[in-house]
Amino acid sequence: MNKNEPFEIIHTFAVDRKKRPEGDYIPCPMCQRREKFLEGSFVFIFNRQCIAVIGHDCASAEVKHAAFSKKKQDDERRHQEDFLMARLTHVPSMLRELEALKPIATEIEGIFHDFRKDAPTIHRALRQVRKAGGEYVLTEMVDNEAAEFDPRLPKKLARNSYFGSMRGDTLVGASCKFLTEVRRYEQWLLSFDGCDDEEKAMEATIGLLQRKEAAKAVRYIGEAARRMDKLRRAMSAACFFFADTHIEDMKEWARDRLQPHPFTVDRHVRNDGISLAFSRVTGKDEEREYARLFLSNALAEWADANRVAPKLEN
Structure with missing residues (x-):
């Protein structure tokens, strides 16, 4: 040789x-x-x-390069074939799940927009908590007694009071676009729908390989699956804004003597869901901000079934 x-x-x-x-x-x-x-x-x-x-x-370098390039292409094609044969049959169920997520996304976005529109000052205050790391914290400056004995020490010290962690912070973000995400992933998958058995998946795989669209299909289907899981968890987490323990922590933080923008929040469990009422008096004319948010039982049950946080207490 x-x-x-x-x-x-x-x-x-x-x-x-x-x-x-x-x-x-x-x-x-x-x-x-x-x-x-x-x-x-x-x-x-x-x-x-x-x-x-x-x-x-x-x-030789040239022969070796040609051989390894060919092997890389063969390995990639084999990966694409295996992936598409295994995953194309899942696309119809993924599209059905996305369709089922649309009303859930719409309801959560409705809560977000009602809150931001009806109680903008409270919404901004909570958004600042989110930006600062999601902890309900208030800070006051206190006298440093040790400074009496050492003039080099600061006369004042910052003392933090902690009231717990924020839940469901998507509802106090700058935007909430769950429905836009659902529709985006739906568009990614529609081109690869219709493979409800292995025979159809094989036909579709051969066609995608011949049209040199297999890499795109692998990318879109794989990315949609990963992002759908993340989206489902994010949508579930948003609902835990209504959790009893979270609202109790927020209530203590909102009415504390150190709170620069005090407000009230009341939680009520109804036959059809959970209601939150936010209220605050603002400005020199003492204009009142008031927002009533509602989480339906159906959405609360869905969030509990997909939960990434403690259960919603009713």
Whole structure:
């Protein structure tokens, strides 16, 4: 054999030298060296119509580059085939799930917009909590008694009071676009719908490979699956803004003597869901902000079933 003979890589490998009978290296037929390598490849040599074992750097650079490029393409095609055959049959159910998420996304966005529109000052105050890390904290400056004995020490110290962690912070963000996300993932998947059995998945896979659209399909289907899971968890988490323990923490924070923008919040459990009432007097004319938010039982049950937080207490 010579270094310029073209070949196709079947499989690459690495050998632990300690497991070699004599602790030696593997001889290479291409280099005609008795001991040459521990990392190599099984290859098919076209001219000789045979399989050989060669070292990882024994072929000429051009031949080796061509062989590894071909193997990379083959591996990628095999990955695409395996992925599409396994996942195309899931697309119809993913689209059904996205359709089911639309009314849920619409309801959560409605809560967000009602809150932001009817109680903008309270919404901004809570948005600042979210930006600061999601902890209900109030700070006051207190006298540093130690400064009486050491003039180098500051006369005042900051003392923080903690009231718990925010839940469902999506409802106090700058925007809430769950429905837009649902529709985006739906558009990604619609082109690959219709494969409800393996035979149809095989036909679709062959067509996608022939049209050189397989890589796009793998990317869109895989990304949609990952983002749908993240979206579902985010939508569930938003509902825990209404949780009893969260509202109690917020209530204490909102009415504390250190609160620069005090407001009230009341939680009521009704037969049809959970209601929150936010109220605050603002400005010199003592204008009143008032927002009533409502979480239906159906949405609360969905959030509990997909929860990433403690249960919503009714």
